[in-house]
Structure formats: C-alpha cells, structure tokens
Amino acid sequence: MSIKTRFAPSPTGYLHIGGARTALFSWLYARKHGGRFVLRIEDTDLERSTAESVNAILEGMTWMGLEYDEGPFFQTQRFDRYAEIIQQLLDSGHAYRCYCSKEELEAMREEQMANKQKPRYDGRCLEREAPREGVEPVIRFRNPREGEVVIDDLVRGRVVFKNSELDDLIIARSDGSPTYNLTVVVDDMEMGISYVIRGDDHLNNTPRQMNIMKALGYEPPKYAHVPMILGDDGKRLSKRHGAVSVMQYRDEGFLPEALINYLVRLGWSHGDQEIFSLEEMIELFEVENINNSASAFNTSKLVWLNQHYIKESSPEHIAHHLSFHLGNLGIDPSEGPDILEVIKANQERAKTLVEMAQNIVFFYKEFEAFEEKAAKKNLKADAAPALEALRAGLAECEWSDEAIHALVERTAEELELKMGKVAQPLRVAATGGGISPPIDVTVRLIGRERTIERIGRALEYIEKSAD
C-alpha cells in the first residue's frame, strides 16, 4: 500500500509551532517513503473557523516550504458525504438519536463526578421509543460496551483502552452538522491516509475513532502520537510565550530553514547531529526516533541555528529573505552599495535578519547623529589628526580593501598611534557608531564620496565638542 500522511489543522488561528512540527514530521515521513502528503482543513466548527486562519495556515506552510501533494481539502465541502455515513451508521444500528437536554447531561455528569466516576453518557436514549416533542436530536455513535481497543502507536508503543471507559460520543450536532471524531475517521479512510502523525492530545480520541472505523468496516491507519511542545518555562505553549505563530518567526528575522532544523530536533534526534539539511532530514527521519516526552521550546538554540544558517547561506539566499526586513526599515538597496557585498560583510555578525537589516542601515541612509557613547570615546581632539590624514589619503587612494587597509596602517605608523586609535575613530566617523565589519571593507562599501563627507562631519563634531 502506498504511504500517505496528512496535516489536518482547524482554522481557528495562525499556524503555530506545535502544528508546524507535526506537519513537518508528516511531510518528512511522506517524502522519505515516496508517499503523498495531504493538507486537510478541519473547519466543521463553523463558529470558530475563519478564512483568515485558512490563509494564515497556507502562508505558514508555504514559508516553511512544506508543500502538499493533495488539498487543501475542506471538510465543510464534504458535509453531504458525512451525512451519508451518519445515515449508514444509523441504519446499521451503530448510531442512534439522543434527545437529552443539556441540563439532563449536566446533571448526569455531576452525579458521576460525585461518585468518583469518569463522566460519560450512559446511553439512556438507546432505550427511548419515541422522539421527544420539539427537540432536535443529536446523533451518537454506539460504542461497544465490552472488550478493549489496542493502539499500536509508532512512538508510544502499545496503549490499551477499555471500551467500558469510553462512551457514546456525538457524531452529529442537533443541526445535523458532523463533529470532529466522525469527520476525521471518514476523511482519513476515504483519502487513504496510511499514517496519522499528530499531537499527543489526540491519543485519547484514538480508541473512539478506531471503533467508528471498525463499525464502518475499515482497517485503521497506523498512528504516531508525538509529544507536545512546551513554552520556555516548561508550561503549555501559549501567547504568553511570545512567538507561537510561525509567521512571527519570519517577522523576527528567522530563516525558514533554521526554524525547520530547530523543529526537527525538538523531540526527534539522530545521534548527536544538530545540523540537518532538508535532504538529510528526509533521509534520516525515523518515527521510531521520536521522543516520547514533551519538550520545551528554547529560543536561544533557535537563535544559534539561525545564526548558523545566516553564516552558511549564500548571499543571494539571504538577500531574498532580507528584503522583507529592509522594506520594514524603509531601505532601498539600490540607493547604496551592492546588497550582496554588504550581506557578505555582515553574515558573521548577525543573529537574525532583523539585526542584519538594522546593522546595515548606514550603508544606505545618512545617520541622524553619532552614537553618543562611541563618539565620546573616539571622536576626541586627539583623533582629529588621524581623521584629517585619512580624509586626505582616502581622497586619492585606490579604492580597494587592500589599499584602504594599507592607508589606515600607514596613518597609524606615521602618527605613532595604535591601530585602534585610527581605525576606531574612522569607524565612528563613517558609520555613526562603534560597530561594523572590518574598517577597510566598511569604508570601501560606503564609498569614497560618502566616507569623506562623513569624516568632515566627524571633524566638525570634534571641533564643536572642544568648545
């Protein structure tokens, strides 16, 4: 049988980190085995599902590069089919109508809780002969009363549930719309899903779903329940933890491959290896190596990976993702040096793309003022001779890293100053601050005109400060 996996989010918010990881695992599994990966939108909850959420999920998938082979399918477009199945279940006696009121159910639950029992529907409507006047019934699946359901989970191992612990769950609301446990089963069967890789929180639903499948005469797929992702504090991931949306990581300057690499290592491992290319992940991914305990999201490790990928990627690739952040800062790369050159000079000194964008503003825009601390330290009267010599030298020297470097060195020698006493004032003069790539590269990229002009500005600053 061919391998098919799926990612089935409900569109009630953005694509979050936990969902992104199960999507990644499912995607990897399909890719590794030459199978297909299906995207299915579980939007049966009309109240909470939104079109914006659908778009956000699609956008997140695209940004991460998790392309799907089939879908997106929408469950709301399959209501007719679900209705057929529900009727079929009704006809075969596997389902029945329930006329119980909310109050009645609530009372039942309270009583069971009081008796230290697990609250569950007792099946009283099964005995009901006639419909209740004026009540639109829900439809319940008639769960077996005896025996047990065994899940041979690919990551959890053998998990057993007694049927006596389960109850007759609602598969259609009183308005006739189907509910989650029914639609999942129908779709997983009819879409030919062979491996269901999903969050741990669904483990409890699995025996119910397996029972429905059995009633419908189908073999259940293989299941792999992956543990949850916790926040930095070890608590359940929520909005309190800053970024939980995949797109927020883009906004904060992360490369998709860094996020993917981080996510694949969260709850999965291949020995001591930390860095995985997409090809390696696909080749090495094994469901058996998925951890069974929940793991906490650790932003600093993600940052480290991001820095790694910024360092290792081609300038072209960085440029592609950086343009978004440049735009956010109102920078037009055509108004300055070649962006690829600037990126090359900054790849080793940025942890995020946001940081990189901020660091290269001075290549493209005039800075407002010299950064106070750096200026106070480096733009002092004793720096003036060096700056003047540099201004003169830069006006006529060959415009290359080597020549500029030689000029700075020569200036230091002639004035009997340490390199730092020459290079650093020049850096502050040229960039406005005390941080930049090597001074020769920095100056070369800023350009002759601009550098000379800025040195003049620095000399004015020194003069003014002397008063």
Next chain:
RNA sequence: GCUCCCAUCGUCUAGCGGUCUAGGACUCCGCCCUCUCACGGCGGCAACAGGGGUUCGAGUCCCCUUGGGAGUACCA
C-alpha cells in the same frame, strides 16, 4: 475525581543490561585571536526525581510514590 501519557545537565538530547568515573549541542563563565562587533579555537560549571524489586551486574527491565501533561464539550 476518573482514564491515558510522560520523567537523563537550566534547555534540546545520546544512551536501546556491563564499553557510563553518563557523551554531544544551546545557554553561562574563563582564556586565545583582534581595528570595533562578531566568527573561530581551547577550557570549565552542570543531570540519570525518590523508593522498592529482577539480575552476577540497572540510567537502561518491573512495581510503587512523587512530579508534569493530555482527555473527560452539540471544540478540534
């Protein structure tokens, strides 16, 4: 409450009965490199939750306790 799941450094993890005086990575702290910031190099701190078994031998198997988590909806 009940059912199910989980438990190695602060965090992510390796470990699938003896090779563990428990390895790697991130973080943090030193040192080196150095025109700034970084990169890089070297070194350091730091863990088998507790208690019972099983076994010649347990981080590794079993049980209990404790502590986390999930579910218990006409949500998914």
